[in-house]
Amino acid sequence: MREEAMLHFEKHVVQPRVRETLLSLERDYDARSDGWTSGFVEAFRNVCLQARKRQKEAGKAPIAYITFSMLRTALADGRDVYLVEAADQRWFLDREPSFGSYDVSWAFRYVRRLREQLRLEAPAYKGAIVEPDVDRIILREAVKFHQYVVRLGRKAMEHAARLPEFLELERAEEVEVRIGEYWDASEVVFKEDRRxxxxxxxxxxxxxxxxxxxxxxxxxxxxxxxxxxxxxxxxxxxxxxxxxxxxxxxxxxxxxxxxxxxxxxxxxxxxxxxxxxxxxxxxxxxxxxxxxxxxxxxxxxxxxxxxxxxxxxxxxxxxxxxxxxxxxxxxxxxxxxxxxxxxxxxxxxxxxxxxxxxxxxxxxxxxxxxxxxxxx
Known part of the structure; x- marks a missing residue:
């Protein structure tokens, strides 16, 4: 009974609501993304400042990776924030990266809207669909909304790559800015190769x-x-x-x-x-x-x-x-x-x-x- 209810919920509630919410985000992104880039640029600026300070004060090695990471734990807690890290050539093995954060509420408020819609429709299944089921669905579908963060990051880097705070960094010959999940797959949104x-x-x-x-x-x-x-x-x-x-x-x-x-x-x-x-x-x-x-x-x-x-x-x-x-x-x-x-x-x-x-x-x-x- 529960399995049938879940299949029905997925087909007749989840997928239509996900599609509607993503189409709404698509329309808003097309109209408002120019304004949304400023938050990404500022988060990028701040982590560059932190990294440059470390280089001046502690001889930090040249920066090779700046990574924006979606945190599923934060998403589960309702916090619309990505972790930002600037690391040397060791990347994830760098024991002393510089840290920052990036507010992604412009994208993940649509995830919250989707969660509320699913929670409101779940009771119609008379206990077969419970709140933890909705939370698991949200964590699964979040990657689709994350794709807009990748798209915005690529757009924002056209400006961010010209920031004095980035250009003044001691940088490795190859530098990548990546967006992905924490300690998981990520996508390059900017690359510099001065070899x-x-x-x-x-x-x-x-x-x-x-x-x-x-x-x-x-x-x-x-x-x-x-x-x-x-x-x-x-x-x-x-x-x-x-x-x-x-x-x-x-x-x-x-x-x-x-x-x-x-x-x-x-x-x-x-x-x-x-x-x-x-x-x-x-x-x-x-x-x-x-x-x-x-x-x-x-x-x-x-x-x-x-x-x-x-x-x-x-x-x-x-x-x-x-x-x-x-x-x-x-x-x-x-x-x-x-x-x-x-x-x-x-x-x-x-x-x-x-x-x-x-x-x-x-x-x-x-x-x-x-x-x-x-x-x-």
Whole structure:
């Protein structure tokens, strides 16, 4: 009887309520995440200050890892707080990390709302579903809400990585900022790699097309021009001021990849997944982005299987003569971009933000022209 009740509760109460709550968080995140980043940045600043103080006073080794960790014990106690740690190259084996905390109530108030909804509906099962059952369900489902903390952390690090408190730290040549569960799996939301590396060696390595190897990697000021990197999985990688001109990047996974002011002139990205990729400040003259997929938001707005993708960003990019035909660029941001002679045939542009100065110039269809947002 209890097993049947639990199965019914899961199907008809838990999963619909979880989906509704996550869709509500998705909508609020889309509208309010810019404001929510300040709390993450401040928590990051504070742990950097603590670590720098330790370095000055006690000769603490260079920092290699800054980790934001979800604490299930805190969640069970109703405390919306993550542990923040700055550690040297020993990471979890560092016996003297610097500590801080991060208030995640912006995300976990939705978890509390879900818990209350489940508690209110449990009595209908006449004692078969008790409060500890609800608490176990909440601990299980919390990881879905945690994914928004990861997404926000990645967004916030665009600013946090420029903080003087971080730049003044004695840092290891490789630095990672990670978000995950305490002493468990975590995801890189920022990586810095200042190791001296030879352009030709890195280029040859990328051309090997190894599986599960290049995602979340960081490449700094490397000349990788003319390479064949097609079909590589480069999701959430960082290419900072790199030369990638005339390179083959067709059918790559470039989800969340940052090309920060890199040179992609004449490169071919046709058919690649570019959801949430950042091409801000990049040279993309004559680049091919034909058939790329980079729509913003949920795959299916009526359902939830993961947080929606951020917008693809082409802020201040030079797309002169670029081919964006047949691309799905819904919600993409082209603020202050150069778009002369770019090709848009068949591109999906719903909600894309384009410079108003190109309103009468771009060869868009009537449907495309009505779907975009023109911004001064």
């Amino acid at each position: 001296p590396r030879k352009d030709k060696a890195v280029k040859a390595w990328l051309e090997e097309r190894k599986e599960y190897t290049y995602a979340y990697e960081a490449f700094e000021k490397l000349d990788l021009a003319g390479g064949d990197y097609s079909r590589n999985d480069l999701r959430y990688a960082w290419f900072r001021s790199c030369r990638l001109s005339r390179s083959r990047l067709e059918q790559c996974v470039l989800i969340g990849t940052s090309f920060g002011r890199s040179d992609l002139e004449g490169s071919d990205l046709s058919g690649s997944l570019i959801h949430g990729a950042d091409f801000s400040g990049c040279r993309l003259e004559g680049a091919r982005l034909k058939g790329t997929l980079g729509a913003k938001g949920l795959t299916d707005p009526a359902h939830w299987d993961m947080p929606g993708y951020p917008a693809v960003r082409f802020v201040e990019a030079d797309l002169t003569g670029a081919d964006l035909s047949e691309a799905d660029l819904r919600g993409a941001v082209f603020t202050n971009a150069r778009l002369d002679d770019a090709q848009w045939q068949g591109a999906r542009m719903d909600g894309a933000v384009l410079p108003a100065s190109y309103r009468e110039i771009l060869p868009l269809s009537d449907e495309q022209r009505q779907a975009v947002i023109w911004m001064d």
